[in-house]
Amino acid sequence: MLQHDGAASVPCVEAGQRVLAGQVIGLADSNDDAVPVHASTSGRVTGIVQVETPHACDVPAVLIEPDGRDEWAPPADAPVEPGDLADLTERISRAGVAGVGPNAPAVADVLAAAGRHGVRHVIINAMESEPYLTAEYRILADHGRLIVRTADLLANLLGAQRLWLALDRANRYLLGELRRLVHGTSVRIAPLRNKYPQGAVPLLVRGLLGREVPYGGSPLDVGAVVLDGCAVLAIAQAVLEGRPCVDRIVTVAGGAADRPGNYRVPIGTPVHRLIEYVGLRRTVRRVVIGGPMRGLAVSSPQVVTTKRVGAVMLLSEDQVVARPRGPCIRCGWCLEDCPVGLDPPSVLAAVETFRTDGAQHEEIAGLFPHACLGCGICSYVCPAGLPLADGLARARTLVSVRS
DSSP: OOOSSSOOOEEOOOTTOEEOBTOEEEEOOTTSSOOOEEOSSOEEEEEEEEEEETTEEEEEEEEEEEOSOOOBOOOSSOSSOOSSHHHHHHHHHHTTOBOOSSSOOBHHHHHHHHHHHTOSEEEEEOSOOSTTOOHHHHHHHHHHHHHHHHHHHHHHHHTOSEEEEEEETTOHHHHHHHHHHTTTSSEEEEEEOOOTTTTSHHHHHHHHHOOOOOTTOOGGGGTEEEEEHHHHHHHHHHHHSOOOOOEEEEEEESTTBSSOEEEEEETTOBHHHHHHHHOBSSOOOEEEESOTTTOEEESOTTOBOOTTOOEEEEEOGGGOOOOOOOOOOOOOHHHHHOTTOOOHHHHHHHHHTOOSSHHHHHHHHTTOGGGOOOOOHHHHHOTTOOOHHHHHHHHHHHHHHHO
């Protein structure tokens, strides 16, 4: 019942009740920042339970025993193009569309805010955010025409002047296909060098528009709204097909996966079921939700997938290297490689000597931890094995609590 960065929905079904795929099983409280939850398949409700997700513990959930029929409930909205932005956001909200990743807001809220700000640029981010991940490529390859049509519709309803589709320039075949599909539309193809973390929103905006997203701000502050390909596909299915968000294209990869690839995963599927489906060729040393650089390691494969899950990494023993921590040797690699020019060692030192007084908070805030993209490059390149990325994450939390 907690699918995005907001409040949990309230179950509206009971044990023993039969439900259909696409049927609402969790209602969003109108006073909370929540999205409705729909059954991902048909079956019988066996109970209201507490589960663990990659981002929260003790989350209320509706447990469904699938009947194998995958029967769908009648669509709540007719599959026709909306006439205005208010109609679009209302239908997206009813379909329960949310973004992917650690910060996954309700997409309807993002578009409503974009309408209020009067954005000039709509950016469809089809850059793969991390190594191993290929879900954005798969979405464009399989649903390119639908993505282009929906992106054009979004730009028209938002009154945007420019519509960008950013993707890896190395995908030459896909680039050729998309250039053919965008002919006669307002979509501009933006082939970029996919040098990690080029897919991070602030870097993408800077690369395309030449404008810096302000510290602590968002792309809306520079007249842009950024949506990933997965969100655009969910919008297309909700608006043009009358289909609520009940599944995700998920990349399953890693050295332990026997059949790595991109799979359409019903939302709420336990990770251990995914592991059983793809098979194992080696022992799983660690399960990571997300990519290898910014993903979250989970304590158990019993966790369930949500709308925020875009990848599952099954790492083998040789892919998990524990380096002993040593003293900083002042090599400067972390400063040179930080894409936003932060000083990770200073942030880590400030966090580790933190005291609960105003001066310490001011010192940490003065190092601008909120500008961190969370890319993890600093920890990756550190020859001393310092937990620099963890220090930056703790600093962001401290500054947020203080503010």
